[in-house]
Structures are given as structure tokens and as C-alpha cells.
Amino acid sequence: MRWLPEIHFERRLKPPRWLGPATPPIAVIVALAIGALVLWASGRDPVDIYQRMVRAAFTNPGAFSNTLVSATPILLTGLAAAITFRMKVWNIGADGQLMIGGVLAAAAGTFFAGQSLPVVMALMLLAGIVGGALWAAIAAVLRAYLNTNEVLTTLMLNYIAPLILFYLVFSSTSYWRDLSSQHAKVFPLAKTLAEEHFWPEYGTTVVVPFGFILGAVLAVVLLFLVRSTRFGFQMRVSADSPAAGRYAGIRTGRLLVVVMLLSGAVAGIAGASQIGDFSHRLEPRNLQFAVYGYTGIAVAALVRYHPVGVVISAVLVGALSNAGFNLQGLDLPLGLIGVNQGIILLLVAASEVSTRYRLVIGRRGRDETRAPPDGESGSTAVVDGIGNERPSRGADS
Amino acid sequence: MNESLLVDLLTAGLLYGTPLVLAGLGELLAERGGVMNLGVEAMMLMGAVSAFWFVQSFEGPARLAIFLAILVAALVGMAMATLYAFVVITLRANQVVSGLALLILGGAAGLSSYLAAVGELAGPAGRHRLPTYDVLGLSDAPIVGPVIFGQNVLVYASWILVALAAFYLYRTQTGLHLQAVGEDPRSADAMGINVSRYRYGHTIIGGAFAGVAGSYYTLAIQPTWIDGITAGAGWIAIALVITAFWRPGLLLAGAYLFGIVTSLGFTLQARGVDLAPEIFRSLPYVLTILAVVIVSRGGGRGRFKAPAALGEPYSREEA
Numbered sequence: 001m002r003w004l005p006e007i008h009f010e011r012r013l014k015p016p017r018w019l020g021p022a023t024p025p026i027a028v029i030v031a032l033a034i035g036a037l038v039l040w041a042s043g044r045d046p047v048d049i050y051q052r053m054v055r056a057a058f059t060n061p062g063a064f065s066n067t068l069v070s071a072t073p074i075l076l077t078g079l080a081a082a083i084t085f086r087m088k089v090w091n092i093g094a095d096g097q098l099m100i101g102g103v104l105a106a107a108a109g110t111f112f113a114g115q116s117l118p119v120v121m122a123l124m125l126l127a128g129i130v131g132g133a134l135w136a137a138i139a140a141v142l143r144a145y146l147n148t149n150e151v152l153t154t155l156m157l158n159y160i161a162p163l164i165l166f167y168l169v170f171s172s173t174s175y176w177r178d179l180s181s182q183h184a185k186v187f188p189l190a191k192t193l194a195e196e197h198f199w200p201e202y203g204t205t206v207v208v209p210f211g212f213i214l215g216a217v218l219a220v221v222l223l224f225l226v227r228s229t230r231f232g233f234q235m236r237v238s239a240d241s242p243a244a245g246r247y248a249g250i251r252t253g254r255l256l257v258v259v260m261l262l263s264g265a266v267a268g269i270a271g272a273s274q275i276g277d278f279s280h281r282l283e284p285r286n287l288q289f290a291v292y293g294y295t296g297i298a299v300a301a302l303v304r305y306h307p308v309g310v311v312i313s314a315v316l317v318g319a320l321s322n323a324g325f326n327l328q329g330l331d332l333p334l335g336l337i338g339v340n341q342g343i344i345l346l347l348v349a350a351s352e353v354s355t356r357y358r359l360v361i362g363r364r365g366r367d368e369t370r371a372p373p374d375g376e377s378g379s380t381a382v383v384d385g386i387g388n389e390r391p392s393r394g395a396d397s
Numbered sequence: 398m399n400e401s402l403l404v405d406l407l408t409a410g411l412l413y414g415t416p417l418v419l420a421g422l423g424e425l426l427a428e429r430g431g432v433m434n435l436g437v438e439a440m441m442l443m444g445a446v447s448a449f450w451f452v453q454s455f456e457g458p459a460r461l462a463i464f465l466a467i468l469v470a471a472l473v474g475m476a477m478a479t480l481y482a483f484v485v486i487t488l489r490a491n492q493v494v495s496g497l498a499l500l501i502l503g504g505a506a507g508l509s510s511y512l513a514a515v516g517e518l519a520g521p522a523g524r525h526r527l528p529t530y531d532v533l534g535l536s537d538a539p540i541v542g543p544v545i546f547g548q549n550v551l552v553y554a555s556w557i558l559v560a561l562a563a564f565y566l567y568r569t570q571t572g573l574h575l576q577a578v579g580e581d582p583r584s585a586d587a588m589g590i591n592v593s594r595y596r597y598g599h600t601i602i603g604g605a606f607a608g609v610a611g612s613y614y615t616l617a618i619q620p621t622w623i624d625g626i627t628a629g630a631g632w633i634a635i636a637l638v639i640t641a642f643w644r645p646g647l648l649l650a651g652a653y654l655f656g657i658v659t660s661l662g663f664t665l666q667a668r669g670v671d672l673a674p675e676i677f678r679s680l681p682y683v684l685t686i687l688a689v690v691i692v693s694r695g696g697g698r699g700r701f702k703a704p705a706a707l708g709e710p711y712s713r714e715e716a
Contacts, residue, residue: 009712038508090493142690146694147694148686148689148693149689152635152636156686157682159628167675171674171675294504295501333510333511333513333515334506334510335508335511335514336511338502338504342503342504345502346499348498350484350488
């Protein structure tokens with residue numbers, strides 16, 4: 001393509017230190033700028049809208065509390081994504097895992113109505129974990145033992161999960177459906193948690209939901225798990241070079257299943273928190289509409305899958321969603337939030353190249369100059385169409 | 398099985414299968430060159446919304462409106478694919494993450510929904526829909542009449558495109574070069590094939606196909622707007638490419654099978670079969686999982702494996 005300026009890359013031996021931490025803020029700023037452009041192009045005043053968004057997300061009374069409400073589920077799904085994406089396992093099924101976790105947590109919460117709050121909370125969390133992990137297990141086992149592409153299976157399971165919820169609440173007289181009153185029989189609704197079993201929240205000026213605190217604690221635990229345990233070490237080795245992992249005797253199949261189940265469990269906790277913290281009953285339409293799972297991927301990618309970083313980016317993206325919901329209307333269509341998140345994710349993915357290469361625009365490439373060889377280049381893994389991860393050509397086969 | 402049920406199933410299979418053929422064919426061409434684009438669903442939704450916007454606002458004869466709407470959808474799909482191609486080919490970004498980014502950007506809660514809200518598209522029915530033809534006056538013939546001779550222009554176009562794609566891949570030099578790029582970009586480069594240009598070209602053409610596939614929803618299947626109107630068809634198209642072993646002919650057959658399964662609920666409900674709608678609606682997704690499992694178990698060997706360089710960025714400098 002001659003009309004394009006020549007773009008090519010020179011190999012970097014070492015990325016500059018500032019680049020890693022600088023990427024997320026740059027990505028957010030550029031995404032907001034492009035969002036402003038979209039607003040302006042469709043005849044709206046971006047400055048005014050952004051000012052109102054900041055007020056709605058941070059400075060209005062109670063606004064930051066609402067931001068934390070929006071941040072809670074995507075903090076948890078963000079952690080779920082961070083766990084697997086760090087290992088180059090693409091679990092994009094957090095949505096489905098959240099929903100099934102929510103189904104079991106809702107059942108636990110209503111079934112043990114006579115128990116005290118801590119007991120009910122523990123049971124709901126356990127149920128959420130089991131539900132999320134079970135839903136993830138389908139894709140995990142298929143990937144580990146039958147080499148089935150986990151992107152496709154987790155995604156299809158995302159489409160199946162809401163149908164299960166709809167069936168349980170709208171199309172059947174299942175345990176989940178509230179049949180106590182005449183009204184509830186005509187307008188299907190799920191059973192509601194007893195008021196004394198609503199999960200607690202803390203603080204007065206800024207109200208922090210229990211699920212958010214749980215997510216923050218989980219982030220620290222996961223960081224420890226990845227950094228300082230044998231399991232975390234095996235995870236990192238397998239991620240960077242599956243072949244090296246196998247030579248070192250790591251059972252990659254089992255590791256993959258464990259990672260996927262862990263991820264599903266965390267997403268399941270997000271489902272339990274939705275029921276316990278916020279909706280207090282199974283709300284199939286809201287859960288289907290919310291797409292917390294995809295948002296979680298953007299949240300996690302923004303901080304390059306660093307668990308503690310996920311807490312910060314979840315608050316930031318939560319602020320964006322909260323503002324979006326508040327100002328929703330013809331003035332600010334909700335789709336803008338997705339546009340912003342998509343651009344952030346695209347920029348983060350694209351910026352990956354800058355850690356390995358220096359961008360050179362306009363100068364003719366020097367084909368003879370080869371980058372000095374280093375250990376990194378031989379170990380890139382690729383995933384083929386059926387999900388077999390294999391080392392790139394020449395390494396082994 | 399009585400005759401009219403058969404006809405109903407086949408016509409519905411064609412109705413719901415055609416966008417899968419079109420989107421799948423586009424993805425197939427991109428993947429044959431080594432680029433996996435997981436953003437098909439978003440490109441379809443953008444095609445769907447732009448085509449619908451066009452027919453709703455364009456003043457002119459119906460056929461022209463429809464023709465231009467399809468063209469607009471193709472261009473919008475190409476624009477999305479160009480963005481994606483730049484990120485994964487020039488910037489060598491990870492294809493899974495970038496594909497998901499494209500999905501969020503254009504998807505059911507992204508730009509397609511934004512545009513629908515700005516254009517106030519939700520609600521009113523489409524002013525035009527794809528007309529069906531009566532080819533050779535045979536559309537009244539039993540069974541084959543409505544199925545083969547009474548379809549709309551995109552159905553016939555998809556048949557021609559499948560044949561052309563097969564011819565292109567196996568019988569033309571560019572097609573063979575494309576396969577070389579997808580199998581072994583380094584050797585292709587050494588042969589003097591411009592790897593980037595082939596990848597850009599086919600990814601962008603794939604975007605055009607996906608855009609047109611999306612327009613099929615708002616012009617033929619359901620001429621109205623709801624966010625996320627394609628309901629995961631983009632993903633099923635990606636799965637179909639794998640289960641068809643990257644072959645156009647098998648893709649066509651698979652797409653119609655999925656079309657029939659997708660429509661099974663409506664067809665059987667119209668005949669008084671009383672089952673929860675969720676069970677029927679989950680069938681295509683369950684079937685996709687099964688198909689991908691079977692293929693990854695039984696196939697994936699020898700001539701039926703994925704293009705060897707699929708998902709892998711190519712750079713001349715790097716060994």
C-alpha cells in the first residue's frame with residue numbers, strides 16, 4: 001500500500017521503564033478523546049456531557065457509592081479474566097459463569113431462610129463458587145482433554161446460561177420462581193431474599209458493598225497466588241512457553257483445568273454478589289443485558305492482568321458505566337460506554353507491540369539488520385483454529 | 398414427515414443459514430490467510446444497523462434503497478475490518494484480545510447500539526425488505542419450488558460466492574498464494590508474496606461479507622431494530638469455519654443445518670408442539686459446542702487441519 005506512510009518496527013532489547021505504567025492512562029485518555037469525537041460527530045456537546053459524567057460518577061452526593069456498585073461485578077469478572085488471560089487461556093465465559101453462580105446462590109439464599117446472616121452469606125458464596133466453577137468446567141475439560149477451542153465453548157455457554165435463567169423464572173414453575181401471590185403467578189418473578197439476609201454494606205458518605213471488599217481481598221490473594229506459590233510459578237511458565245512447561249514436568253492439562261475452575265469460581269462469586277448485594281433475587285433480563293463478563297475483560301486487559309491493578313481499573317470503568325446509566329437517554333445513548341470500553345481494549349492490545357518494538361514511521365526499512373537473537377523469540381505460542389496451543393514453527397512438534 | 402413441514406424447515410434453514418454462509422465465507426478467507434477475526438459479530442451488527450438506517454432514511458425506489466443499503470453494510474464491515482487489520486497485522490497485537498475489543502466496540506452494547514439510538518431506529522418496521530424472486534416461474538413447484546426458485550437475491554448471491562470462493566482458493570494463483578500465506582508466511586514471503594497485503598486484503602473482504610450478512614437480518618429476517626439482533630450468529634459463523642475444515646462447500650452445508658436448527662422452535666411451535674421456547678433457542682449453541690468438540694476430536698489432522706499460521710502475526714525481522 002504505497003499511499004500509506006511506511007510503518008515498521010525495530011526490535012527493542014529492553015522496554016523503557018515508564019512504558020508499562022504509562023499505557024493504561026494513555027489508553028483511557030485516547031479512548032475518551034475518540035468518544036468525544038463520536039459524540040461531537042453525532043451532534044452532541046462532548047465537554048458538557050463529560051462534565052456531567054464526572055459529576056454523576058464522582059462528585060454528586062452518593063455518586064461515588066453508585067460507582068462502587070457498578071465496579072463490584074466487573075471487579076470480580078475482571079479478576080476472573082485476569083487469571084486465565086495471564087495464562088493465555090481465553091475464558092470469555094465469565095458472563096455465563098456469573099449467571100449460573102447467581103442461580104445457585106439465589107437458591108442457597110432462599111432455601112436456608114432460617115439461618116443467620118453469616119451462615120447464609122457463606123452458603124451463598126459457596127453456591128456461587130460451585131455454580132461458576134461447574135459452568136467453567138465444561139469448557140475447561142473440553143479444552144484440556146479434547147483440545148476444543150475454549151473461546152467458542154465459553155462463548156456459546158454465555159448464550160445458553162441466560163436461557164436457563166429465563167426458563168427457571170419465566171417458563172417453568174421451578175424452585176426459583178415466586179408463586180406465593182396471584183400477582184406473581186401472572187407476572188413471573190424470582191423469589192426474593194429475606195431482608196435480614198441482604199449482604200451488608202459499610203460506610204456512610206461513601207457506601208462500600210460487601211462484594212467490593214471481597215473482590216479487593218481476592219485481588220490480593222490472587223496476586224500472592226501468582227507471585228509466590230508453586231502453582232503461580234507453573235502458571236507463568238506454561239503461559240510463556242507451554243513446551244518448556246511440559247519439559248519441566250508441569251501437567252499442563254490439569255493446570256489449565258484448575259485455572260479455568262478458579263476463574264469460573266471468581267465469576268460465580270460475582271453472581272452471588274449480584275444477588276446478595278444488589279438485586280436480592282434472580283433477575284434474568286438485567287443479568288443478560290449487563291454483559292459484566294466482557295466488561296471484565298476490558299477491565300483486566302487495561303492493567304495487563306495484574307490482579308491488584310484490576311481493583312483500580314474496575315473503579316474507573318465502573319465510574320464510566322455508572323455515569324452512562326445515570327445520563328442514559330437520547331442525549332447520551334448507552335452504546336457510548338461500550339464504544340469507550342472497546343477502544344480502551346483495542347488500544348491496550350495494540351500497545352503491546354510498543355513494549356517489544358520501537359515504532360519507526362517514514363524511514364525505509366533496513367532489511368539486512370537483524371535483531372540480535374534472544375531467548376524470548378523462540379518461545380511464542382500460538383493457538384490454532386481448534387485450540388491446540390503449540391510452539392511456533394521449528395521449536396518442536 | 399409431511400411435505401409442508403419439510404418445505405418449512407428447508408426455507409427457514411435457508412433464511413437463517415444465509416447470513417451464516419456469508420459471514421462464515423468472509424471469516425474463512427481471512428483465516429485462510431492466517432488472520433482470525435473474532436469480531437465477526439460486531440461487524441455483522443454494524444452492517445445490520447447501517448443497512449437499516451439507510452433503508453429507513455433513503456427516499457427512492459425500493460430496489461435501489463435495498464441495493465445501496467447492502468453496499469453501505471459492506472463498506473461499514475470493511476471499515477471495521479480495516480481497523481482490526483491495522484491492529485493485528487501492522488501492530489501485531491494479540492488476535493484474541495483485539496477481536497474481543499472489536500466485539501465490545503461495535504457489539505450489542507457498543508457502537509451499533511449507539512447508532513441505533515442516535516438514528517432512533519428502534520420500533521418502526523423496515524420500509525423495505527429484500528424481495529424474493531420467482532426464478533423461471535418455478536417457485537410454485539412442489540418442495541424445490543419455494544426452496545430453490547423462490548429465494549431473495551442474497552441467497553442466490555451466497556451460492557455464487559461459495560462457488561467463486563472454492564474456485565478462487567483452489568484454482569487461481571492468488572488463491573493458492575493466500576493459502577501459502579496462511580500455512581507458511583515465511584516461505585510465502587521468500588517467494589515474493591506480500592504477506593501483509595494478502596492479509597489486509599482478505600481480512601477487509603471478510604469484513605464486507607460480515608457486513609452484508611448483518612444487513613440480511615434487518616433487510617430479510619426481521620426488518621426492525623433491536624440491539625444485538627444477530628444473537629450470536631457471528632460466533633456460530635466462526636465455529637462453522639472450523640467445523641467445515643476451512644472449506645467453502647462444507648461451510649454452506651453446515652450453515653443450512655444450523656439455519657434449520659435455529660428455526661426449529663418457530664416451525665414446531667407453529668405446529669402446536671408445546672415445549673419451553675428456551676429449549677429450542679439453546680439448540681444452535683449446544684449444537685455448535687458439539688460440532689466443535691467432534692471436529693477437534695476427530696479431525697484436525699492431515700489435510701483437515703487449520704491453516705498452520707492461523708492467529709500468528711508475521712514479521713520479517715523475527716525468527
